[in-house]
Amino acid sequence: MEPHVLFSENDDVRQRIADGDEAAFTELFRHYYAQLRPFVQRFATTGADAEEILQETFVRVWLSRDKLPGITNLRSWIFTVASRQCLMALRTQLNDRKKITAFRQEAPVSTGEMPVDSASLAEMTLLVAEAVNRMPPQRQRIYRLSREEGLKPAAIAGELSLSVSTVKNVLVIALKEIRDHLSASGHVVSLLYILQHFF
Structure with a gap:
């Protein structure tokens, strides 16, 4: 098989x-x-x-x-x-x-996920919130609808009268902004880790 x-x-x-x-x-x-x-x-x-x-x-x-x-x-x-x-x-x-x-x-890229203790996770959560608050209003709203309300891209697109591809692209941009903000603050973690914990 x-x-x-x-x-x-x-x-x-x-x-x-x-x-x-x-x-x-x-x-x-x-x-x-x-x-x-x-x-x-x-x-x-x-x-x-x-x-x-x-x-x-x-x-x-x-x-x-x-x-x-x-x-x-x-x-x-x-x-x-x-x-x-x-x-x-x-x-x-x-x-x-x-x-x-x-x-x-x-900016060397980590090839694996670094262990994150509870204190680091708490700090990262604050940094993510900071990164989200800095986003343009529409990007911020799309991120919050995805993360906080658990809506899928198609549902977000319907609610905001956008195309599904636009919503997905905005979420990818938001993810990169969050990763860059975390990296600039000394938290180098994989995209998958950020995706699972903050998306």
């Missing part, structure tokens, strides 16, 4: 993820991470770049989780998402190589 069969054919697992089950999503992350990494590394310049692409891929998967029950070949779909992230990364490298080089020198 192929290792991806559980997620490509098990409707229950996909439905649990679509319903926001973080434990099921973590299973999917661990399952596909190892499969995606060799593919992503073909396009990434460094290990840190590969990690960034992988994290962004799973952020996109999470934000599109409502689609999972209707996807026939989940593995193929996830690889397509990863391919798009690789393409975006390559375009960024070509258009802004100097800026990326400077960023790598000044």
